[in-house]
Amino acid sequence: MKNFLSMPKNSKITAIAMGKFDGVHLAHHKLFEFLDSNGCVLLIDKDRTPCITPFKFREKLIPFRTYWVPFKEVYLWEGKDFIVFLCEKLPQLQKIIVGYDFRFGRDKNYGADDLKNLFKGEVVIVPEVKIDSIPLHSSIIRELIAFGDLALANRLLGRNYFLEGRVVSGQNLGSRELYPTINIKHRLFVLPANGVYAAFTHIKSKIFPSVCFVGNRLSTDRSFAIETHILDREIILDEKNIRIEFVAKIRDNRHFEKLSELKKQITRDIKVAKKILKY
Incomplete structure (x- = not known):
């Protein structure tokens, strides 16, 4: 600019x-x-x-x-x-x-x-x-995003809120025991509240229905992460940056005693995301 x-x-x-x-x-x-x-x-x-x-x-x-x-x-x-x-x-x-x-x-x-x-x-x-x-003020939209009300924030924006960030390595637990995810790191944007969201992931010129997690991984290493799982697709990623477009919050972040319980919950999250995204 x-x-x-x-x-x-x-x-x-x-x-x-x-x-x-x-x-x-x-x-x-x-x-x-x-x-x-x-x-x-x-x-x-x-x-x-x-x-x-x-x-x-x-x-x-x-x-x-x-x-x-x-x-x-x-x-x-x-x-x-x-x-x-x-x-x-x-x-x-x-x-x-x-x-x-x-x-x-x-x-x-x-x-x-x-x-x-x-x-x-x-x-x-x-x-x-x-x-x-x-x-309609930017300060109100920032509060809605930070609170996790992306559906209302998007109405005021007139578009879906997005983050764009650099792809980083995760725990590699997803591909082995849960669902595979792409992890990103950013430093520029207001972060949505911790939780799970129905989203779209932009990779190059393609857009994929997704489930996105924002928050500390309470069931594993407790580290903060922004992770997105592409629905029903296996992606071979060679991009350094991707965009995640948030549509609506599915649920709050929770702790699960076993990874098997977490995987069952993610399966339910995916079903909810498909309804929200009409996928």
């Missing part, structure tokens, strides 16, 4: 939507509706972890040219200075689109309404978006 501060002047861009856009959820898409082919998106955020959608993935989810301004570079600017800089970079800028809670400038002293006084063009302020009376 290109840094807006270092980009040259662009006389083709006439409209810009600004915000953090963590999650790129349905409320953000309301802002994008006011853009056309001459529009772009400006992310003003810290490159923090963990988050719903890390920076390198946000650009792929946003349907317009996307630039980034590191928050630390502009948080001390006065509101007027920020708008002057914006107009210098985009000399044909005619429209700015933001959410109702957009804040900018020194100590975030400036809000969406201040844009109307500082910018000579059109300012579109998108009101709060709700789904079933639930305010």
